[in-house]
Amino acid sequence: xxxxxxxxxxxxTNENGNTSLQFxxxxxxxxxxxxxTGDELQTELFVDDKLVNSYVIRLAKNKIDYWVPLxxxxxxxxxxxIEIPGLNESAxxxxxxxxxxNFDFDFDEKYxxxxxxxxxxxWMNDPNGMVYYGGEYHLxxxxxxxxxxxxxxxxxxxxxxxxxxxxxxxxxxxPDSLGTIFSGSAVVDETNSAGFQTxxxxxxxxxxxxxxxxxxxxxxxxxxxxxxxxxxxxxxxVLKKANTPDFRDPKVFWYAPANKWIMVxxxxxxxxxxxxxxxxxxxxxxGFGANYGSHDGVWECPDLLQFGEKWVLLISNDRVANxxxxxxxxxxxxxxxxxxxxxxSPTEQHWLDYGKDHxxxxxxxxxxxxxxxxxxxxxxxQYANDVPTKNxxxxxxxxxxxxxxxxxxxxxxxxxPVEEIQARRGKAGNVPDFNTNRIFDVPTNGxxxxxxxxxxxxxxxxxxxxxxxxxxxxxxxxxxxxxEFSVDRAKSGIVNFNATFATKSVAPVLAKPAHTxxxxxxxxxxxAFLDGGEAAITNLVFPNEPYKQIEFFTKDNxxxxxxxxxxxxx
Ligand code: FRU
Numbered sequence: 091x092x093x094x095x096x097x098x099x100x101x102x103t104n105e106n107g108n109t110s111l112q113f114x115x116x117x118x119x120x121x122x123x124x125x126x127t128g129d130e131l132q133t134e135l136f137v138d139d140k141l142v143n144s145y146v147i148r149l150a151k152n153k154i155d156y157w158v159p160l161x162x163x164x165x166x167x168x169x170x171x172i173e174i175p176g177l178n179e180s181a182x183x184x185x186x187x188x189x190x191x192n193f194d195f196d197f198d199e200k201y202x203x204x205x206x207x208x209x210x211x212x213w214m215n216d217p218n219g220m221v222y223y224g225g226e227y228h229l230x231x232x233x234x235x236x237x238x239x240x241x242x243x244x245x246x247x248x249x250x251x252x253x254x255x256x257x258x259x260x261x262x263x264x265p266d267s268l269g270t271i272f273s274g275s276a277v278v279d280e281t282n283s284a285g286f287q288t289x290x291x292x293x294x295x296x297x298x299x300x301x302x303x304x305x306x307x308x309x310x311x312x313x314x315x316x317x318x319x320x321x322x323x324x325x326x327x328v329l330k331k332a333n334t335p336d337f338r339d340p341k342v343f344w345y346a347p348a349n350k351w352i353m354v355x356x357x358x359x360x361x362x363x364x365x366x367x368x369x370x371x372x373x374x375x376x377g378f379g380a381n382y383g384s385h386d387g388v389w390e391c392p393d394l395l396q397f398g399e400k401w402v403l404l405i406s407n408d409r410v411a412n413x414x415x416x417x418x419x420x421x422x423x424x425x426x427x428x429x430x431x432x433x434x435s436p437t438e439q440h441w442l443d444y445g446k447d448h449x450x451x452x453x454x455x456x457x458x459x460x461x462x463x464x465x466x467x468x469x470x471x472q473y474a475n476d477v478p479t480k481n482x483x484x485x486x487x488x489x490x491x492x493x494x495x496x497x498x499x500x501x502x503x504x505x506x507p508v509e510e511i512q513a514r515r516g517k518a519g520n521v522p523d524f525n526t527n528r529i530f531d532v533p534t535n536g537x538x539x540x541x542x543x544x545x546x547x548x549x550x551x552x553x554x555x556x557x558x559x560x561x562x563x564x565x566x567x568x569x570x571x572x573x574e575f576s577v578d579r580a581k582s583g584i585v586n587f588n589a590t591f592a593t594k595s596v597a598p599v600l601a602k603p604a605h606t607x608x609x610x611x612x613x614x615x616x617x618a619f620l621d622g623g624e625a626a627i628t629n630l631v632f633p634n635e636p637y638k639q640i641e642f643f644t645k646d647n648x649x650x651x652x653x654x655x656x657x658x659x660x
Contacts, residue, residue: 099187107178112171117189119159120172124237125150125183129176135160136171143264146241149174150183156481158212158236159193201479201614201632204537205514205659206468207256207486209246213238214484215474216339216391216450217465218245219262219276219296221317222457227253228317229465230262230296231486232273238483239475243270245298247317253463253489253510262296262320263311268327269302273339273391276317277455280344283351284369286312286321295369296320297353299338300327306337308355310369329353329364329372339391341452342369348427354392354403359385361392361405363430376429379405381436383419386411391418391450394425395462397494401425402503403432404442404464406450408471413593416470418442418451422494422501433501442505444597445577445628446470447615448487462492463508468615468628473588478632479614487628488610488617497600497624506623507610515539516658524651528642532556533658536613536636541655545604546570548647556611556637558583564616564631566609568599575599575620575627583633597625604652611637612659 099113128148135143147158162170177184195211202208212235219230226249233246245263248256263271279286279293287293294313299306307327311320331337336358345352345365353364353372360379364372379389387409395402403421410417420440423432434440442451443466451466468487469477477483490505519538521530532538546552546568553567565578578594579585585592597620599605608619613636617628642651 099189101179101184103177103179108173108175109177109179109181109184110171110173111187112169113189114167114169115162115189116166118161118163118191119189119193120162121157121159121188121190121193122147122236123150123154123183123186124148124156124158125153126155126238128152130241131174131176134173136173137165137168139169139171145236147236148239149177149181150186151177151181154182154186156238157193157195160236195481197481199480202482203485203612203614205254205511206488206612206615207248208482208484209233210258211238211481212236212246213240214246214467214482215240215469216273216467217452217486218273218298220452220454220465221276221278221294222454223278223292223294224316225251226316227251227454228276228294229256229486230276233261235261238479238481243272243301245271245296249317252513253508254514259318262317263298263322266322268307268309269300269305272299272301272306273450274298274308275341275452275455277342277344277351279312279369283367284310284312286314288314291316295342297340297342299340301338304335306335308340308353308372323370325370328370331357334358336388341391341393343394343455345427350427352394352427354394356389356392356405358388361389361403361430363428365427378403378430378432379421382421382432382434383407383436384410384439391452393452393464394430395453395492396425397462399424400494400501401430402492402494403430404451413595414441414444414446415472415590416446416449418449418466420503422503440503442503443626443628445595445617445626446472446593447630448626448628453492463489464492464505465489466628468630472590476587477630478584478587485615490623493623502624504623505626506619507608514659516660519656519658521654521656524654530640530654530656532611532638532640532656534636534638536611536633537659538611539657539659540607540609540611540640541653541657542607542609543604543652544568544607545650545652547649549644549649550647551645552643552649554640554642556616557639557641558633558635558637560634562633562637564629564637566607566618568605570599573599573601575618575625577616577618577627577629579629579631582631585632595627595629597627600624610659
């Protein structure tokens with residue numbers, strides 16, 4: 091037995107290499123030293139001898155990479171015991187673990203974006219439970235509060251009034267005896283269909299998958315205080331299906347013509363539609379998609395959105411067998427309250443973004459003016475756990491709005507940044523005569539927007555590089571012979587943390603006399619929108635220093651820049 095006397099933590103290790111910590115405290119946090127790629131240790135927390143939770147935590151055995159706080163505020167003065175099998179007394183964390191009222195860390199680390207949403211610390215993946223209510227856009231997200239790699243899925247929470255400034259709120263849903271909390275959605279229960287409303291505020295309902303030992307089922311929680319606190323429904327889970335290991339990511343919306351809720355679920359290689367009058371009892375309606383679109387990996391995170399007469403089904407598809415790997419595809423068709431019927435031929439594939447870092451795209455419920463605003467996780471399952479950030483991993487892409495267009499007789503879902511982002515533009519940079527110059531400075535802190543109109547004239551292969559003085563660059567290029575636009579990050583900076591990172595992303599270009607390009611750069615990401623959102627490419631980048639210049643090039647003939655503006659984003 092050893093004792094961390096300074097902190098009044100009594101530490102016991104036994105001959106099997108298991109450790110237990112015991113203390114009573116009035117301090118707010120137990121600060122846990124973490125080794126990023128250390129062993130996953132199943133850590134059990136007991137309060138007054140009762141097991142209250144169990145987490146997988148990579149407590150540092152050899153070296154400390156960063157710290158995470160375990161919030162003790164609800165157990166002040168009580169007897170707390172933490173049991174950690176597989177940790178022996180030589181582990182460095184046992185010398186450093188401490189009680190504290192504060193948790194300080196380097197929030198503004200090098201690759202922390204300035205105007206994209208990030209969790210305060212810890213790991214994040216999919217956006218969840220997005221709903222607009224009472225002037226606030228709620229964003230919940232897949233969250234690991236105890237490390238910056240995927241684990242312990244919970245719903246983190248933030249709110250915004252303008253979709254670009256976010257206020258962090260406490261974690262909304264933690265794992266429970268039915269499992270961890272996977273992706274899902276939230277709605278406003280306008281008619282109190284579920285019967286949970288108690289006061290003047292409408293009830294918000296959250297639907298989420300619980301995952302436990304290979305099983306997945308859907309649960310329900312509700313809030314009567316504008317999403318600040320959530321109560322899990324006592325009858326959970328509300329929807330189970332036998333022998334179905336992949337059964338997840340409920341997206342729920344109110345279908346007014348039939349006065350019922352519709353839930354779309356990702357079920358292995360297809361989507362399933364269920365309906366309910368009270369949000370608690372669900373009836374199977376139909377399945378879609380086993381023979382449609384891309385099926386290289388399982389389907390995930392569905393969404394079904396109405397555009398007038400037409401409906402768009404979004405499906406995220408992990409492990410797409412081309413360079414993209416994790417990407418969101420879409421299907422255009424009709425929906426009659428029971429069945430989605432697709433207008434595409436089964437072999438067609440349509441993608442919302444052609445970059446590597448735009449996944450799990452879903453929409454905000456109840457958005458004002460019925461705007462179809464979506465958000466995506468800006469990473470890729472291929473390397474998300476390895477990216478070179480420290481106290482946090484992953485950002486969300488910019489919120490975008492979707493429109494359904496027709497080009498050359500074919501449906502096209504366009505995506506473009508929400509107008510709100512324009513309010514964050516600083517003064518436009520001074521762009522010297524862009525008809526004669528080919529090199530321009532950009533704000534040096536790596537936080538800016540480029541607006542460009544470019545006319546190919548006789549050129550076919552041309553574009554520009556975003557560069558820094560370390561010879562690192564991202565290439566944005568048109569190849570009009572192939573009707574392609576590409577973003578190549580092979581030389582963009584740190585790329586060697588994963589063999590699949592140094593890639594070139596290619597999007598189709600529709601023929602036009604001149605093309606517009608809008609590019610958002612935010613320290614560790616570039617998002618390019620071509621021709622008003624006809625195609626988009628979102629990619630992470632990790633330059634060793636911020637990009638400082640745009641340098642145009644042509645591989646054949648001269649082209650003309652019709653307009654070039656560079657804005658700081660503030
Ligand atoms: C998509 C996904 C979802 C799942 C969640 C788990 O990225 O795999 O299907 O609910 O992440 O974190």
